[in-house]
Amino acid sequence: MSNAKSKSDSFILDLQLKVSPSQEKILLVRLDCARQLYNAVLSEALSRLKLMRESKAYQVARMMPKIFVSSKPSENNKVKVKEINNPERAQTFKDLNKKFEFNEYSLHAFAAITKNACHIGDHLDINTCQKIATRVWSAVQQFAFGKRGKPRFKGWNQFDSVEGKTNTQGIKWRENQVVWSGLKLPALFDPKDKYGVQAHGLDCPTKYVRIVRRKLAGQNRFYVQLVQEGRPKRKEKNKIGETVVGLDLGPSTIAAVSVDDAFLGAFCAQLEPIQKEVRRIQRRLNRSRRAFNPEAFNSNGTIKKGVRLKKSNAYRQDKVRLEEVSRRLAAYRKALQGQMANRVLTMGKFINLEKLSYRAWQRMFGKSVGFRAPGMFVSMLRRKAESAGGVVNEFPVRNRLSQTCHQCGTAEKKALSKRWHHCDCGIHAQRDLYSAFLAMNVVGDDLDMRQAVQAWPGAEPLLCHAMSRCDQTMIGEVRFASFGLNRSRNGLHGEEGSVQDKAEDVVACLGASESFGESCSTAFRTPGL
Numbered sequence: 001m002s003n004a005k006s007k008s009d010s011f012i013l014d015l016q017l018k019v020s021p022s023q024e025k026i027l028l029v030r031l032d033c034a035r036q037l038y039n040a041v042l043s044e045a046l047s048r049l050k051l052m053r054e055s056k057a058y059q060v061a062r063m064m065p066k067i068f069v070s071s072k073p074s075e076n077n078k079v080k081v082k083e084i085n086n087p088e089r090a091q092t093f094k095d096l097n098k099k100f101e102f103n104e105y106s107l108h109a110f111a112a113i114t115k116n117a118c119h120i121g122d123h124l125d126i127n128t129c130q131k132i133a134t135r136v137w138s139a140v141q142q143f144a145f146g147k148r149g150k151p152r153f154k155g156w157n158q159f160d161s162v163e164g165k166t167n168t169q170g171i172k173w174r175e176n177q178v179v180w181s182g183l184k185l186p187a188l189f190d191p192k193d194k195y196g197v198q199a200h201g202l203d204c205p206t207k208y209v210r211i212v213r214r215k216l217a218g219q220n221r222f223y224v225q226l227v228q229e230g231r232p233k234r235k236e237k238n239k240i241g242e243t244v245v246g247l248d249l250g251p252s253t254i255a256a257v258s259v260d261d262a263f264l265g266a267f268c269a270q271l272e273p274i275q276k277e278v279r280r281i282q283r284r285l286n287r288s289r290r291a292f293n294p295e296a297f298n299s300n301g302t303i304k305k306g307v308r309l310k311k312s313n314a315y316r317q318d319k320v321r322l323e324e325v326s327r328r329l330a331a332y333r334k335a336l337q338g339q340m341a342n343r344v345l346t347m348g349k350f351i352n353l354e355k356l357s358y359r360a361w362q363r364m365f366g367k368s369v370g371f372r373a374p375g376m377f378v379s380m381l382r383r384k385a386e387s388a389g390g391v392v393n394e395f396p397v398r399n400r401l402s403q404t405c406h407q408c409g410t411a412e413k414k415a416l417s418k419r420w421h422h423c424d425c426g427i428h429a430q431r432d433l434y435s436a437f438l439a440m441n442v443v444g445d446d447l448d449m450r451q452a453v454q455a456w457p458g459a460e461p462l463l464c465h466a467m468s469r470c471d472q473t474m475i476g477e478v479r480f481a482s483f484g485l486n487r488s489r490n491g492l493h494g495e496e497g498s499v500q501d502k503a504e505d506v507v508a509c510l511g512a513s514e515s516f517g518e519s520c521s522t523a524f525r526t527p528g529l
Contacts, residue, residue, distance in 0.1 A: 011232040013201035015187040017222045033123045035159035045140040052100040064089040107133040127170035163210035200233035243348035246440030251365035255432035258347040262466040288315045349390025401438040406452035
């Protein structure tokens with residue numbers, strides 16, 4: 001079997017396990033032991049990081065310059081600037097990590113010592129313990145570099161997965177069942193397997209095995225995730241295009257343009273009803289908490305410090321219901337994002353989009369980004385594109401695609417409420433679709449104006465048809481103001497009034513021709529006629 005550290009392609013085959021009540025009890029004990037070991041290793045890692053940061057050598061290393069800038073004359077007598085990482089600074093940090101034993105393998109040794117010194121050694125094998133230490137190291141390392149927040153300790157019933165290092169020791173996959181220290185857990189297969197996904201996955205060699213617990217309607221369900229070597233089976237219905245696709249992703253909308261196709265639509269709009277149910281349960285939980293603990297809140301509504309809140313039986317039942325609804329929301333979101341990624345890949349597997357800061361989006365559009373998860377969609381799209389032999393190119397935002405006109409080269413700063421691109425040179429298009437068109441003509445990190453000028457005659461009717469199709473499909477539904485289907489279409493850039501504009505579109509065919517130019521002859525459907 002292949003080693004877990006091999007650099008070959010891999011994918012995950014997810015199967016449900018058949019677990020008896022006695023086996024479930026053993027698994028729950030092992031998961032809790034894994035949680036205790038995780039917390040112990042995390043506490044030790046944070047302590048070592050704190051001691052290292054308090055040392056004088058660390059403070060000196062921090063003051064060293066990160067890069068050196070060297071300038072060398074080139075053949076054309078032009079100064080060539082080159083940035084070089086400071087090797088002395090990197091070596092100093094490396095020596096400090098070794099001195100304070102702040103590295104992955106030191107945490108492996110600490111996990112082994114902790115396991116052997118208590119009851120954890122009776123339930124977990126050494127390979128599983130080392131993977132738990134690796135999980136801690138990954139979280140603490142991101143925190144040390146300032147890329148993530150401080151990792152939190154796991155409370156009771158909050159540790160839901162364990163995995164092995166290889167398929168030869170510890171948690172193993174043998175004869176269609178999971179074998180782990182006396183436990184034999186058979187897998188449940190899909191008898192139909194319509195697209196042959198399971199058959200293809202089982203034929204591939206297994207790198208390592210992961211056991212996952214999920215809660216469905218308050219009940220524990222256990223699954224096995226087989227990390228298989230190779231590439232996943234692609235369903236025949238999901239065709240892969242060979243062209244370049246420009247993608248413009250917003251907090252609640254998505255636009256894509258290729259040489260022969262274009263579309264504009266709401267991003268994961270089907271999640272709205274489930275999200276509303278989540279908010280209703282959350283408000284009910286808040287009311288229950290305040291009614292059951294009136295003395296625990298200040299006059300301004302905040303919770304008093306150090307007060308332990310009491311929970312009613314109704315609160316506990318609503319809490320279980322909230323967990324189930326949140327699980328359904330996450331599963332449905334993943335399915336919708338997979339469908340959208342496949343839709344984009346049918347247009348082309350070479351995808352261009354701006355490199356955005358999704359953390360900044362969380363501060364600006366927290367509610368929308370919170371349940372739509374555009375960053376997770378981009379990660380999924382990148383993984384699917386690379387699996388199909390393509391690539392996702394994230395170019396910097398300095399091109400200012402939503403403000404640039406490819407025909408005359410002018411850049412006009414637009415407010416977010418202005419959803420249409422109108423230029424004196426005769427270019428008129430919906431802002432998101434136009435940005436996606438310009439993204440399609442980005443080569444490397446810069447916009448190729450000449451290529452955009454040549455591609456515009458063929459792209460203009462595609463954008464017109466995509467907007468017409470969007471207008472027809474949104475009849476009777478909630479209209480996002482960012483689509484520009486109302487006043488912004490006719491060049492009236494007044495305030496829309498809300499993030500979602502539910503007003504029906506009464507623009508006649510004359511208004512449509514004014515927006516798209518004389519080349520567009522597609523008539524818009526008018527609601528109620």
